[in-house]
Amino acid sequence: MRQSVDMATVTAVCRVAQLLPDSGTIGVTAIDKRPVDGAVRVRPLGLHADVQADRKHHGGEDQAVYAYADEDAAHFAEMLDRDIPPGLFGENLRTTGIDVTGAVTGERWRIGETLELEVTIPRIPCGTFARRMRLDKWVKRFAAEGRPGAYLRVVRSGPVAAGDPVVITHRPEHGVTIGDLFAGLSTEQARAVLASSSRLAPKVEREVTKVLTRVRA
Secondary structure (H helix, E strand, O other): OOEEEOEEEEEEEEEEEOEEEOOOOOOOOOOOOOEEEOOOEEEEEEEEOOOOOOOOOOOHHHHHHEEHHHHHHHHHHHHHHHOOOOOOOOOOOEEEOOOOOOOOOOEEEOOOOOOOEEEEEEOOOHHHHHHHOOOOOHHHHHHHHHOOEEEEEEEEEEEEOOOOEEEEEOOOOOOOOOOHHOOOHHHHHHHHHHHHHOOOOHHHHHHHHHHHHHHOO
Protein backbone atom coordinates (compact mmCIF):
# COMPACT_ATOMS: atom_id res chain seq x y z
CA MET A 1 0.00 0.00 0.00
CA ARG A 2 1.13 3.50 -0.81
CA GLN A 3 -0.78 6.33 0.81
CA SER A 4 -0.26 9.89 -0.36
CA VAL A 5 -0.17 12.59 2.28
CA ASP A 6 -0.78 16.05 0.85
CA MET A 7 2.41 18.09 1.00
CA ALA A 8 4.00 15.92 3.71
CA THR A 9 7.64 16.88 3.98
CA VAL A 10 10.61 17.02 6.29
CA THR A 11 11.14 20.67 7.24
CA ALA A 12 14.32 20.24 9.31
CA VAL A 13 16.92 17.59 10.10
CA CYS A 14 18.50 17.95 13.54
CA ARG A 15 21.32 16.27 15.40
CA VAL A 16 23.29 16.99 18.55
CA ALA A 17 25.13 20.32 18.53
CA GLN A 18 26.89 19.85 21.85
CA LEU A 19 26.69 17.84 25.04
CA LEU A 20 25.37 19.99 27.86
CA PRO A 21 25.93 19.59 31.60
CA ASP A 22 22.88 18.07 33.26
CA SER A 23 21.97 17.44 36.89
CA GLY A 24 20.59 13.98 36.11
CA THR A 25 22.36 10.71 36.86
CA ILE A 26 24.42 10.73 33.62
CA GLY A 27 25.81 14.23 34.18
CA VAL A 28 25.44 15.34 30.55
CA THR A 29 22.66 15.41 27.98
CA ALA A 30 22.55 15.24 24.19
CA ILE A 31 19.10 16.84 23.96
CA ASP A 32 20.57 19.96 22.31
CA LYS A 33 19.65 19.09 18.71
CA ARG A 34 19.88 21.75 16.00
CA PRO A 35 19.14 21.84 12.26
CA VAL A 36 21.92 20.95 9.85
CA ASP A 37 22.35 21.84 6.20
CA GLY A 38 22.30 19.22 3.48
CA ALA A 39 21.62 15.50 3.63
CA VAL A 40 22.44 13.30 6.62
CA ARG A 41 22.80 9.53 6.40
CA VAL A 42 20.43 7.53 8.61
CA ARG A 43 21.45 4.06 9.73
CA PRO A 44 19.86 1.54 12.16
CA LEU A 45 21.01 3.46 15.25
CA GLY A 46 20.06 6.89 13.94
CA LEU A 47 21.51 9.91 12.18
CA HIS A 48 25.19 10.05 11.36
CA ALA A 49 27.10 11.99 14.07
CA ASP A 50 24.12 12.07 16.42
CA VAL A 51 24.45 10.61 19.93
CA GLN A 52 22.46 9.83 23.07
CA ALA A 53 24.04 10.41 26.46
CA ASP A 54 21.65 8.14 28.39
CA ARG A 55 21.57 5.01 26.27
CA LYS A 56 19.60 3.04 28.84
CA HIS A 57 16.50 5.14 28.17
CA HIS A 58 17.21 6.73 24.79
CA GLY A 59 18.35 5.52 21.40
CA GLY A 60 18.58 1.93 20.21
CA GLU A 61 17.05 0.49 17.07
CA ASP A 62 13.43 1.06 18.10
CA GLN A 63 14.14 4.69 19.02
CA ALA A 64 16.65 5.48 16.30
CA VAL A 65 14.89 8.62 15.06
CA TYR A 66 12.57 11.03 16.85
CA ALA A 67 10.05 12.94 14.72
CA TYR A 68 7.99 15.95 15.75
CA ALA A 69 5.39 17.83 13.73
CA ASP A 70 5.50 21.52 12.91
CA GLU A 71 1.79 21.58 13.65
CA ASP A 72 2.33 20.33 17.20
CA ALA A 73 5.26 22.67 17.73
CA ALA A 74 3.00 25.56 16.66
CA HIS A 75 0.48 24.47 19.28
CA PHE A 76 3.11 24.72 22.02
CA ALA A 77 4.46 27.98 20.62
CA GLU A 78 1.01 29.53 21.00
CA MET A 79 0.46 27.93 24.41
CA LEU A 80 3.82 29.12 25.77
CA ASP A 81 4.01 32.37 23.79
CA ARG A 82 7.50 31.55 22.57
CA ASP A 83 9.20 30.08 19.54
CA ILE A 84 9.67 26.31 19.36
CA PRO A 85 12.45 26.04 16.78
CA PRO A 86 13.39 22.69 15.23
CA GLY A 87 15.43 20.59 17.65
CA LEU A 88 14.27 22.31 20.85
CA PHE A 89 12.33 19.22 21.92
CA GLY A 90 15.30 17.00 21.05
CA GLU A 91 13.79 15.80 17.78
CA ASN A 92 15.77 14.61 14.78
CA LEU A 93 13.12 15.30 12.18
CA ARG A 94 10.63 18.15 12.06
CA THR A 95 7.78 17.42 9.66
CA THR A 96 4.76 19.13 8.16
CA GLY A 97 1.61 17.73 6.59
CA ILE A 98 1.67 14.38 8.41
CA ASP A 99 -0.16 13.61 11.67
CA VAL A 100 2.63 12.26 13.84
CA THR A 101 0.43 11.68 16.90
CA GLY A 102 -2.13 9.98 14.64
CA ALA A 103 0.46 7.71 13.04
CA VAL A 104 -0.29 4.02 13.55
CA THR A 105 2.40 2.04 15.33
CA GLY A 106 4.02 -0.10 12.65
CA GLU A 107 3.22 2.47 9.96
CA ARG A 108 6.05 2.94 7.46
CA TRP A 109 7.25 6.18 5.92
CA ARG A 110 9.43 6.50 2.85
CA ILE A 111 11.42 9.71 3.00
CA GLY A 112 13.12 10.87 -0.14
CA GLU A 113 14.18 8.16 -2.56
CA THR A 114 15.67 5.57 -0.23
CA LEU A 115 15.11 6.03 3.50
CA GLU A 116 12.31 3.96 5.05
CA LEU A 117 11.28 4.35 8.68
CA GLU A 118 8.74 2.54 10.86
CA VAL A 119 6.74 4.27 13.59
CA THR A 120 7.24 2.55 16.96
CA ILE A 121 6.39 4.31 20.25
CA PRO A 122 5.64 7.79 21.59
CA ARG A 123 8.19 9.96 23.32
CA ILE A 124 7.71 9.90 27.10
CA PRO A 125 8.73 13.25 28.65
CA CYS A 126 11.42 13.02 31.31
CA GLY A 127 13.36 15.13 33.78
CA THR A 128 16.03 15.94 31.21
CA PHE A 129 13.36 17.43 28.95
CA ALA A 130 11.99 19.46 31.87
CA ARG A 131 15.43 20.84 32.67
CA ARG A 132 15.90 21.66 28.99
CA MET A 133 12.69 23.71 28.90
CA ARG A 134 13.13 25.33 32.34
CA LEU A 135 9.39 25.51 32.83
CA ASP A 136 7.47 24.68 35.99
CA LYS A 137 5.83 21.22 35.89
CA TRP A 138 6.83 20.83 32.27
CA VAL A 139 6.57 17.02 32.14
CA LYS A 140 2.97 17.14 33.35
CA ARG A 141 2.07 20.03 31.06
CA PHE A 142 3.63 18.43 27.98
CA ALA A 143 1.93 15.10 28.67
CA ALA A 144 -1.46 16.74 29.19
CA GLU A 145 -1.44 18.12 25.65
CA GLY A 146 -1.21 14.64 24.11
CA ARG A 147 1.26 15.63 21.39
CA PRO A 148 4.31 13.47 22.20
CA GLY A 149 5.93 12.97 18.81
CA ALA A 150 7.00 9.54 17.59
CA TYR A 151 10.08 7.37 17.64
CA LEU A 152 10.90 5.41 14.52
CA ARG A 153 13.14 2.49 13.63
CA VAL A 154 15.13 2.31 10.41
CA VAL A 155 13.82 -0.26 7.94
CA ARG A 156 16.06 0.84 5.09
CA SER A 157 19.02 3.16 5.52
CA GLY A 158 19.41 6.26 3.42
CA PRO A 159 19.91 10.02 3.44
CA VAL A 160 17.45 12.61 4.71
CA ALA A 161 17.39 16.34 4.08
CA ALA A 162 15.03 19.22 4.69
CA GLY A 163 12.50 19.34 1.87
CA ASP A 164 12.33 15.57 1.36
CA PRO A 165 8.80 14.26 0.77
CA VAL A 166 7.24 11.80 3.21
CA VAL A 167 5.02 9.02 1.84
CA ILE A 168 3.17 6.44 3.94
CA THR A 169 3.90 3.08 2.31
CA HIS A 170 2.21 0.78 4.86
CA ARG A 171 -0.35 1.19 7.64
CA PRO A 172 -1.28 -1.77 9.89
CA GLU A 173 -4.94 -2.71 10.07
CA HIS A 174 -5.16 -2.58 13.89
CA GLY A 175 -5.31 1.22 13.81
CA VAL A 176 -3.62 1.83 17.19
CA THR A 177 -1.86 5.17 17.05
CA ILE A 178 1.01 6.89 18.81
CA GLY A 179 -1.62 8.96 20.62
CA ASP A 180 -3.37 5.80 21.80
CA LEU A 181 -0.12 4.36 23.13
CA PHE A 182 0.68 7.62 24.90
CA ALA A 183 -2.77 7.80 26.52
CA GLY A 184 -2.71 4.13 27.54
CA LEU A 185 -4.16 1.22 25.61
CA SER A 186 -7.40 -0.56 26.38
CA THR A 187 -7.35 -4.35 26.57
CA GLU A 188 -9.10 -4.51 23.20
CA GLN A 189 -6.50 -2.27 21.57
CA ALA A 190 -3.64 -4.30 23.01
CA ARG A 191 -5.14 -7.52 21.72
CA ALA A 192 -5.69 -5.98 18.29
CA VAL A 193 -2.03 -4.97 18.03
CA LEU A 194 -0.80 -8.42 19.04
CA ALA A 195 -3.22 -10.09 16.63
CA SER A 196 -2.04 -7.96 13.71
CA SER A 197 -0.19 -9.63 10.87
CA SER A 198 2.33 -6.77 10.88
CA ARG A 199 5.70 -7.26 12.53
CA LEU A 200 5.97 -5.57 15.93
CA ALA A 201 9.05 -3.68 17.02
CA PRO A 202 10.30 -5.24 20.32
CA LYS A 203 9.52 -2.12 22.37
CA VAL A 204 5.97 -2.04 21.02
CA GLU A 205 5.45 -5.71 21.80
CA ARG A 206 6.71 -5.21 25.36
CA GLU A 207 4.44 -2.21 25.96
CA VAL A 208 1.39 -4.00 24.58
CA THR A 209 2.14 -7.17 26.55
CA LYS A 210 2.32 -5.15 29.78
CA VAL A 211 -1.30 -4.10 29.29
CA LEU A 212 -2.49 -7.68 28.98
CA THR A 213 -0.29 -8.86 31.85
CA ARG A 214 -1.95 -6.33 34.18
CA VAL A 215 -5.37 -7.61 33.10
CA ARG A 216 -4.44 -11.22 33.90
CA ALA A 217 -2.82 -10.35 37.25
